[in-house]
Amino acid sequence: MLTVEQLRKKITADEIDTVVLAFTDMQGRLQGKLCHGQFFLDSMLDEGAEGCNYLLAVDTEMNTPGGYAISSWDSGYGDMSFAMDLNTIRLMPHNPGQVMIQCDLTGHDGELIPMSPRAMLRRQLDHAREMGYQMLTGTELEFCVYNTSYESAWDANYQNLEPANKYNVDYNILGSQRVEPLIREIRNSMYDAGMTVESAKGECNLGQHEIAFRFDEGLVTADNHVVYKLASKQIAHQQGKSITFMAKPNQREGSSCHIHMSLRGLNGELSFWDQERGKRSVTYDRFIAGVLNGMRELSIFYAPTINSYKRFTKGSFAPTAVAWGIDNRSCAVRLVGTGHSARMENRLPGGDVNPYLALSAMLASGLYGIEHELELEPMMEGNAYESGAQIVPATMREARDLLASSQLARELFGSDVVEHYLHYADVELEAFEAAVTDWELRRGFERL
Known part of the structure; x- marks a missing residue:
């Protein structure tokens, strides 16, 4: 900087x-x-x-x-x-x-305008500091790359685009380096823009990749996230390609944005780990309980578009169960690390997430769990998809209605903020429900 x-x-x-x-x-x-x-x-x-x-x-x-x-x-x-x-x-x-x-x-x-996303996160970070905590967090943002320019993709109505990889390149070095001229330029540009770049890897969907950045303080991570997202699109455009961060751009695997989060004391003391006992702290358990408690009601802040909810299917590596587990990717909340690396991973958000809103919701509900001494439910073992646990909303309509009836959301963010984002959801739903989709045309144009 x-x-x-x-x-x-x-x-x-x-x-x-x-x-x-x-x-x-x-x-x-x-x-x-x-x-x-x-x-x-x-x-x-x-x-x-x-x-x-x-x-x-x-x-x-x-x-x-x-x-x-x-x-x-x-x-x-x-x-x-x-x-x-x-x-x-x-x-x-x-x-x-x-x-x-x-x-x-x-x-x-x-x-500050209270419904501004950056102001919402600032408010929760201030609350954390008042309680004696600072938040450290990192966002893992996936995207799909196409050898088609944005202009050509628009003209083609986003149909039959050429993915940068023709097959699954998850962790595949050959597949990653096929796209390396683009990915390398993004990595190096973001390093020069002040971000700590860790690594890049291929993912499952065709042309899907991820670039990882080191965790940081909450506002810094959110700021970096949106700059990186904009710059990636600009660099792709400069190379005649396109990138999408849609949560579910096609019928294959969706693009996630896993959020890793931990709390520390204001002087860097561990809050999520009891060093003497060598195990999770009570604070950590209560924070997890708070995040799980608010996950369904605050899901609009994690999954903000109609398309977001298309990711949530069984066996897709996107969560459906509101549950937690230790290194269990079938749960919405996955715990990883010990000691200084102990942190929770929220697997609910997709690539379309607004990081300020998601971090606000996660931090606010976690702090609520600490303040109200919520008890953590038993750990999920095995396949959470088949567990019978409570599930995340399947549609934006369901998520909108959960937010509308949520006293928790109004307590955490204020009624003016909740009403603002309820109207945001209503606008999206009204536009979607009025649209005639290509799915309807293919099914009904001749056959009905």
Whole structure:
């Protein structure tokens, strides 16, 4: 990351000419402005920037549906301020001459807008600190690569795209290196953008891959996640390819975003492990119990699209059972590591997840488990798919209704935030239920 003074020197020396001010919207996308470097120094660094508050009230296609309390014609579609986090100034090496600064969103009163995803995570991280904890987390994000440009994919109505691998390349070095020119550029660019890159590997679906990054503090991990997602698409575009982070882009294996999380004391003390007894701590068990307790009701924050729920099928390595197990990939929560590496893995989210929302839900419900001393249910042994355990919602409609009736969600996030994301779900459901799909055409055009 760059300091303000380092950025000033690079702009003055004509090494940087563009400053991107970006915030994360409900869908987990970076939105904002590209600013001329010298104008940024002369005016925007001190005076700030604004954007229309409809940006927190749009659907995936940037339509502006009614019904949001935050933004409407009745309220005049006013502005919100981009509050720059000057700890996030980073080079964007794949776009020479460019840096990005990530922003919070504030109203005219200077207060954070509560339904902004970054503000939601900040609130939960503050709560954790008040309880004496810091959160460490990492997101493992999978994607599918196609040898088809985004423009050509659009023109083809996303049908018959050419995957970068023709067969399952899970852990396969030959298959991974077939795509290495792209994957290598993403890895190296993200390293130069301030991320700690660990490794890359092939996955099961055709053209499916994963790049892993080292865990970090919660806000840093979420910020890195959305920058990486944007940059990956931009680099793919530069190479005439396309990448999708859809949870279920076809009938084969879906793309996951497993989230690893642990708590530490404010000075780095272990919270999830009892060193003297050599086993999990009571705090850890209560945190797991809290996450499981809130998983169904908060599933909109883990699985935010219609497509998200297509992943949840038996035997797919995507979870269906709300259960926990030690190194058991059939459970929604998998425990791994001991001592300093002890952590829980939430296997529910897919590649389409908004990391701020998922981390907020996971941390909030886990802290609730600690505060209310929830007792951890017995460990799942064997195949959780066939266990008879409670299951995750099968559709967005079910997830929406669970959120609507959840007192837990209102206690954790506030009714204004819950109502905002309920309306988000309603908008998606209404659009989907009105659409005529290619599935319907193939089944009914001639035969019905």
